[in-house]
Amino acid sequence: MPIWAEAFGLSLTQIGALKAAYSGALACFQVPAGLLSERFGERVLLWTGTVAAGLGYLAIGLADGFVMLIAMLVFAGLASGVQYPLSSALVARTFADGNRRAALGVYNFAGDLGKIGAPLLVGAFVFVIGWRGASAFYGALGILAGVALFCVLRRIEIGAVVPRAPDEAPPRGWGIRNRPAFAAISGIAMIDSATRYGFLIFLPFLLAERGAGVGMVGIALALTFAGGAAGKLVCGLVAERVGTVRLVVLTEIATGAAILLVPVLPTYAIMALLPVIGLALHGTSSVLYGTVAELVDESRPSRAYGLVYTLGIGAGAASPVLFGVLGDSAGVAAALTGMGILALCALPLCPVLRHR
Numbered sequence: 063m064p065i066w067a068e069a070f071g072l073s074l075t076q077i078g079a080l081k082a083a084y085s086g087a088l089a090c091f092q093v094p095a096g097l098l099s100e101r102f103g104e105r106v107l108l109w110t111g112t113v114a115a116g117l118g119y120l121a122i123g124l125a126d127g128f129v130m131l132i133a134m135l136v137f138a139g140l141a142s143g144v145q146y147p148l149s150s151a152l153v154a155r156t157f158a159d160g161n162r163r164a165a166l167g168v169y170n171f172a173g174d175l176g177k178i179g180a181p182l183l184v185g186a187f188v189f190v191i192g193w194r195g196a197s198a199f200y201g202a203l204g205i206l207a208g209v210a211l212f213c214v215l216r217r218i219e220i221g222a223v224v225p226r227a228p229d230e231a232p233p234r235g236w237g238i239r240n241r242p243a244f245a246a247i248s249g250i251a252m253i254d255s256a257t258r259y260g261f262l263i264f265l266p267f268l269l270a271e272r273g274a275g276v277g278m279v280g281i282a283l284a285l286t287f288a289g290g291a292a293g294k295l296v297c298g299l300v301a302e303r304v305g306t307v308r309l310v311v312l313t314e315i316a317t318g319a320a321i322l323l324v325p326v327l328p329t330y331a332i333m334a335l336l337p338v339i340g341l342a343l344h345g346t347s348s349v350l351y352g353t354v355a356e357l358v359d360e361s362r363p364s365r366a367y368g369l370v371y372t373l374g375i376g377a378g379a380a381s382p383v384l385f386g387v388l389g390d391s392a393g394v395a396a397a398l399t400g401m402g403i404l405a406l407c408a409l410p411l412c413p414v415l416r417h418r
Contacts, residue, residue, distance in 0.1 A: 063077050063080065063081070065188065065193045066080070066131060066193075069193065070127055070128055070131070072128060076128055079132065080131065080132055080135055082379075083132050083135050083136050083139065084135045084136070084138065084139040085139070085375065085379055086136075086139070086379070087135070087136045087137075087138075087139030087140045087143065088139040088140075088142055088143050088375065089143075089371075089372055089375040089376055089379065090140070090143070090372075091139075091140045091141075091143025091144070092143055092146060092147050092367075092368040092369070092371045092372040092375070093147075093365060093368040093369055093372055094143075094368070095107060095111070095143050095144040095147055095148060095364070095368055096147045096148070096151070096364035096365030096366070096367060096368030096369070097364075097365050097368070099144075099147075099148050099151070099364040099365075100223075100361065100362070100364065100365065101223070102223065103221055103222045103223040104148040104149075104151060104152050104215075104220075104221040104364060105212065105215040105216065105220070105221030105222055106221075107144045107148055108144055108145070108148050108149065108152075108208075108211055108212075108215065108221065109208045109209070109211045109212035109215070110208070111141045111142065111143070111144035111145065111208075112141075112144075112145070112204055112205075112207055112208030112211055113204070113205050113208035113209065114137070114138075114141035114208075115138045115141035115142045115204050115208075116200075116201045116202065116203065116204025116205035116206075116207070116208060117141075117201060117204075117205065118134050118135075118137045118138030118141055118201070119134075119138055119197050119198075119200045119201030119204060120197070120198055120201030120202065120205075121134045121137070121201075122134045122135070122138070122197045122201070123193075123194040123195070123196075123197035123198040123201065124194070146367065146368075146371045147364050147365075147367035147368035147371055148221075148364055148367075149169065150166065150169070150351055150354075150363075150367045150371075151355070151363040151364040151366075151367050152220060152221055153165050153166055153169050154166065154351075154352065154354070154355035154363055154367075155220075155355065155360070155363060156220060158355070158360070161302060162352045162355065162356075163298045163299075163301040163302055163306070163348060163349055163352030163353075164298045164299045164301070164302050165298070165352075166298055166348050166351050166352045167294055167295050167296070167297060167298015167299055167301075167348040167352075168295060168298065170294035170295075170298070170344075170347060170348050170351075171291055171292075171294045171295035171298075173294075174287070174290065174291035174294060174344075175291065177287075178287065178291070180200075184196050184197075184199070184200050187199050187200075236358070236362060236365060236366065236369070237358045237359030237361065237362030237365075237366070238357060238358050238359075238362075238366065239357055239358060239359065240357045242414055243353075243357050243414060243415055244354075244357045244358070244366070245414075246411040246412075246414040246415050247350050247353060247354060247357070247370065247415065248369070248370055248373050249408070249411050250310065250314075250346070250350060250408045250411050250412075251347070251350055251370050251373060251374040251377075252373050252374055252376075252377035253377070253404060253405065253407055253408045254314075254343075254346045254347060254350070254374070254405075254408065255374040255375065255377045255378035255381070256377040256378055256380070256381035256401075256404060257317065257321070257343065257381070257401050257404050257405045258343050258344065258378065259377075259378035259379070259381045259382060260381040260382055260385045260397070260401045260404075261321060261339070261343065261398070261401050262283070262286065263382045263385075264382075264385060264389060264394055264397050264398055264401075265282060265283070265286070265324075265398075266279045266282070266283070267389070267394045268324070268325065268394045268395065268398060269282055269329065269332075271394060272329050274329065278333075281333070282332075282333060282336055285333065285336040285337050285340065286336045286337070286339060286340040286343075287340060288337060288340065289336065289337035289338060289339065289340025289341040289343075289344070290340035290341065290343060290344030290345075291340075291344070292337075292340075292341055293313075293340060293341035293342060293343070293344040293345030293348075294344050294345060294347065294348045295348075296341065296345065297309060297313065297341075297345030297346070297348050297349055298345075298348035298349065298352065301348070301349045301352065306349050306350075306352070306353050306415065307412050307415045307416045309345075309349050310346055310349055310350070310408070310412055310415070311409060311412050312342075313342045313345050313346045313349070314342075314346065314405055314406065314408045314409055314412075315406070315409070316338070316341075316342035317339065317342040317343050317346075317402075317405040318402045318403065318404075318405035318406035319402070320335055320338060320339045320342065320402075321339065321398060321399075321401050321402035321405060322399060322402035322403070323335065324339075324398055324402075325394075325395035325398050325399060350370075351367070351370070353415075354366050354367055354370055355367075385397040385400060385401065388400050
């Protein structure tokens with residue numbers, strides 16, 4: 063984003079529009095991807111979407127201004143929209159007989175490794191061959207990944223259209239077998255995403271108010287992300303032993319209590335607490351997403367995951383705006399306090415899961 067701002071003379075509003083365009087496109091295609099997968103299978107959509115995203119980044123390297131840049135980001139965002147719901151559905155279906163949450167925890171952990179590795183890799187190429195060359199390299203990498211994905215999924219024979227017996231009637235609507243529990247999971251996912259997005263955006267502002275430099279802010283975010291990556295892996299594994307509801311209660315209490323402590327703790331104590339916050343803040347998702355497939359018909363997991371991801375991403379996108387209003391009127395500490403209280407609001411939804 064800073065490189066594009068300098069290259070094309072973009073304002074902060076235009077930079078914000080670039081981020082909103084990509085995130086909005088990503089959110090909008092979650093449910094359609096799930097619906098299309100029931101007709102064509104996850105395999106076809108996953109590899110074509112990954113290749114299309116790569117083509118989008120190749121085209122970004124040719125951008126001559128803001129309009130083409132935002133258009134290609136929308137295209138890449140739509141193409142990338144297949145990844146979350148369809149991959150989660152594939153993992154959930156493959157491990158339907160056991161260890162589903164652990165498998166999704168490993169999947170989410172691998173995704174965080176990619177989020178750490180890709181910026182470092184592309185950043186290195188920017189210094190060597192410039193941002194256009196780095197974008198072309200990233201796009202080519204996406205295309206190769208899409209082709210490899212097709213070969214692997216075809217070889218292990220998963221991701222095709224699930225056949226249905228001739229006398230078996232298709233499920234009606236979304237195929238949700240337990241609406242109260244599904245609604246509870248969706249609500250917890252929205253609260254979890256809203257808290258996570260808001261905290262990651264406003265934490266640097268609190269540290270800056272206390273005189274922290276760019277280096278310390280970078281370390282703080284790195285500690286949070288490292289704890290988050292570990293949380294996705296650990297919580298997915300632990301959920302197999304202690305159960306979904308119990309672990310969600312523990313992670314939400316830990317998240318809410320820790321965030322409420324952040325505004326009143328000294329800076330060194332906040333830094334020590336950040337890995338724990340990251341673990342609890344990100345760990346809930348592995349547990350929740352492992353439960354989604356248990357609440358819907360076995361032929362409908364992709365659209366169910368698409369719906370949950372759409373609600374979560376949407377809540378996460380709205381969160382910084384709402385907490386920004388609170389922060390402007392009452393200060394960053396008040397905004398963080400509101401996030402801690404919001405995290406605890408997930409607890410009343412947990413008994414619905416336990417009951418169902």
